[in-house]
Amino acid sequence: MNKTVPAGAAILLDFIRETEVGRKDRASYDVIYANRQNRLKQPLTTMSFGDVVHAQEAWSKSHGSSAAGAYQFMRATLLGLAKEIPSLEGTDVFTPDLQDRLGFHLLKRRGYQAFVTGELSLVEFGKRLAQEWASLPVLADTRGNQQQVKRGQSYYAGDGLNKVLVKPEKVEAVLREVLAVARRRVEPEGQAAVRAAREKAAPASHAASKRRAVARSGRFWTWLLTAGGSLVTALKELNLVTLDWRVQLAILTVIVGFAVYAISSMPVVREALGLK
Structure with a gap:
């Protein structure tokens, strides 16, 4: 298929070629009406x-039709x-490449662009x-x-x-496929890159929202201040400074450990830390 033919149009041309001449391989481009290409002096x-x-004028009289090539x-x-x-x-040679370009021109003549943009219905385009x-x-x-x-x-x-030579249901299925492929291809340039950038930034944004949720949590600050207050009270009321340093460390560890446990058990904190 000619590289200038869009993917959606290429699917449709492949289907038309196979329907018209019964095949879609390289040999399909040499077919003339009634499969009489073997009578030609040279391949089409x-x-x-x-x-x-020039030759088609004679083919119309001898073969009953001038239809020639992959798209007849x-x-x-x-x-x-x-x-x-x-x-x-x-003087242009009637190559498969040229035939594809001419076939695509016929699609455009029949409203291909309007079809893929939604301006022309599937039934009308059909x-x-x-x-x-x-x-x-x-x-x-x-x-x-x-x-x-009738239909x-x-x-x-x-x-x-x-x-x-083909059922209408098959035509409809192919046209829907063409429409899906063509509409994916007409996505505005750069849109895919923008979408990828957004997806990449999403995890960071989610983490930031978790941090903000923790910072706004009243329970978090309550436990944090309680732990701090407990330390001050213990130092003041229990006169911990007069105790052996190992005893002081043990008491402080219990207080801090309790505060850490209380804070880490909060759902918002566990979510922010990725804990289940």
């Missing part, structure tokens, strides 16, 4: 764009593309695709080229030439 993908258009371009379609694409030259490729069905009852057609029928039903 080695012919110039101008030579293909009609002669009138290629002539129209030549007018719409200034860079397209008659109808437009059915107007371009006769093997695709309409997705709702509508007026066709020849007559009123699942070809837009060209009644012409005695074209028929649907």
Whole structure:
């Protein structure tokens, strides 16, 4: 697939190619109507764009249709593309790469951009695709080229030439996939980086909020001040300074240990410390 074709459009073109010619490998680009490519003097993908258009006039008479290539371009379609694409030259080789670019141009002509941005409904876009490729069905009852057609029928039903080659449910599934992929791709530039930065900063912000929660806790400050007050009272009332230093240390350890236990048992403190 040509690298200039967006991922969503590439999925759709692969589907159309397989539906139109029954395959989506490299050989699919050499197919002409009724699989009569073996009668050509040279492979289609080695012919110039101008030579293909010229030969299609004869194919219409001998084969019943001028459809050629992976996307079964009609002669009138290629002539129209030549007018719409200034860079397209008659000497350009009808390679798979060129065919992909032309196929994508047809998608855009039928409203691809409006479809992926939500301006065009899935049913309407499906109808437009059915107007371009006769093997695709309409997705709702509508007026066709020849007559009123029902969901699942070809837009060209009644012409005695074209028929649907795929179920409407399959088309809908592919279009939904295309839509999902295309919308992911049109995410504003830099948005992913911003999101990643926010996710990276989230843990730090969460930790900071925990610290603020601890600092605002009345129970935390109550126990902390109680512990401090107990130390002062013990030193003053019990006259600990006259005791042996080992006894002083033991008493102070008990008081501080009790305060630490009380504070660390607080849910907000345990959460901040990552304890369960």
